[in-house]
Amino acid sequence: MNHKTKAISFSCAVMMAAFLWNAQSHAAEAGENAAPLMLAEVSGPNTFNLNLKKPKARNLPPAEDGIHDPENEATHSLQHPLEAYKGLPTSEFGNYVDWVKALDEGKLRPRWDRADPNDEPFVMDLDIVRPVKASVPDVVFPHRQHTEWLYCSNCHPAIFKPQRLANQISMSAILLGQKCGVCHGKVSFPIETKTCRKCHSKPKPADWQPPLSEATLKNPWK
Amino acid sequence: MSSKIKRNVLKSMIIGVLAYMGALGVPQPAQAEYADVVINNYADAAGMRPAVFPHWFHRIRFRCKVCHADLGFAFKAGGNKITMAKIIDGKFCGACHNGEISWSVENCAMCHSGNPGTPTHFHGSTVQRLIAPAYKPLKATDTKK
Numbered sequence: 001m002n003h004k005t006k007a008i009s010f011s012c013a014v015m016m017a018a019f020l021w022n023a024q025s026h027a028a029e030a031g032e033n034a035a036p037l038m039l040a041e042v043s044g045p046n047t048f049n050l051n052l053k054k055p056k057a058r059n060l061p062p063a064e065d066g067i068h069d070p071e072n073e074a075t076h077s078l079q080h081p082l083e084a085y086k087g088l089p090t091s092e093f094g095n096y097v098d099w100v101k102a103l104d105e106g107k108l109r110p111r112w113d114r115a116d117p118n119d120e121p122f123v124m125d126l127d128i129v130r131p132v133k134a135s136v137p138d139v140v141f142p143h144r145q146h147t148e149w150l151y152c153s154n155c156h157p158a159i160f161k162p163q164r165l166a167n168q169i170s171m172s173a174i175l176l177g178q179k180c181g182v183c184h185g186k187v188s189f190p191i192e193t194k195t196c197r198k199c200h201s202k203p204k205p206a207d208w209q210p211p212l213s214e215a216t217l218k219n220p221w222k
Numbered sequence: 223m224s225s226k227i228k229r230n231v232l233k234s235m236i237i238g239v240l241a242y243m244g245a246l247g248v249p250q251p252a253q254a255e256y257a258d259v260v261i262n263n264y265a266d267a268a269g270m271r272p273a274v275f276p277h278w279f280h281r282i283r284f285r286c287k288v289c290h291a292d293l294g295f296a297f298k299a300g301g302n303k304i305t306m307a308k309i310i311d312g313k314f315c316g317a318c319h320n321g322e323i324s325w326s327v328e329n330c331a332m333c334h335s336g337n338p339g340t341p342t343h344f345h346g347s348t349v350q351r352l353i354a355p356a357y358k359p360l361k362a363t364d365t366k367k
Contacts, residue, residue: 060254064253065253067254067336067337068336072271072334078276081278085278095255099281110285111285113292114288114317121285148285150285154286154290154291181348183297185348186347186349187344190256190347191348
């Protein structure tokens with residue numbers, strides 16, 4: 001009896017000591033980590049996480065935008081974006097300017113030719129509807145808005161084969177910078193929840209049903 | 223025993239608060255314009271600041287076609303291997319930055335205005351935001367200026 005209680009009390013003491021040692025070493029680790037945290041060369045928080053604070057500042061002047069070097073004298077003679085955006089229609093993403101609308105409304109007159117200010121673009125007005133397997137609205141690709149800015153050879157045939165059903169497009173490819181993602185998500189409007197419906201704009205037909213998965217179709221116990 | 227545990231807990235709490243305060247001082251990511259391109263293929267190695275290309279500024283004046291179809295710029299940050307020799311020869315930026323359509327190459331610092339050490343990237347691109355943020359943020363001490 002006496003022997004047993006002794007053993008139990010000993011094991012208790014060992015566990016307690018281990019716990020204390022563990023707590024102390026953890027505290028020491030945290031202390032070590034706290035100091036270099038100030039100067040850590042980390043990237044900014046991932047803005048995709050909605051719980052993190054969103055940047056409030058928009059369209060900062062070059063000297064404050066974090067990419068330009070404020071110690072470079074010429075940085076201060078660069079134009080401020082907000083100065084250039086005056087009077088242009090706004091949007092909620094990217095540069096916060098609706099570039100397509102600005103062009104349509106004639107607020108912008110960018111040149112089609114490097115040297116000739118009177119050259120006009122070759123505009124093709126053709127909408128391509130791409131049915132989407134998932135339940136999100138189908139995609140409508142408008143050639144008009146794209147040919148206002150770009151030439152056929154920019155996309156065809158290297159990025160998109162000019163042929164029906166010849167192009168496999170997925171959101172993961174786009175997010176990784178392929179297909180539409182060659183421009184969208186880099187220079188033309190970004191891929192955010194606010195922009196989904198700019199492409200996914202054609203509602204599904206009223207009688208549309210989601211396709212059954214292969215696992216369901218092949219289910220022998222159905 | 224219990225007082226020791228209490229002290230430990232208090233200590234870790236203080237450290238936690240200090241770490242949180244430290245995190246507040248951590249620099250925020252760059253807030254440059256969407257689609258600004260930093261081009262640092264050769265600049266850093268040559269002792270120059272990296273070049274910054276503002277898409278927004280050029281888009282107001284020229285359509286995409288001018289550079290990406292006529293001048294042969296590939297749709298890839300850093301994918302054009304632009305050198306000053308090519309620019310002076312009238313290729314890439316030099317097609318306009320020749321003193322005729324736009325200002326000439328002697329204004330080095332107008333393009334070479336990026337923070338030294340910033341890698342080649344598209345600012346604000348989806349790939350950068352979601353997968354591999356590339357910009358080198360300012361140090362915490364720099365933000366207090």
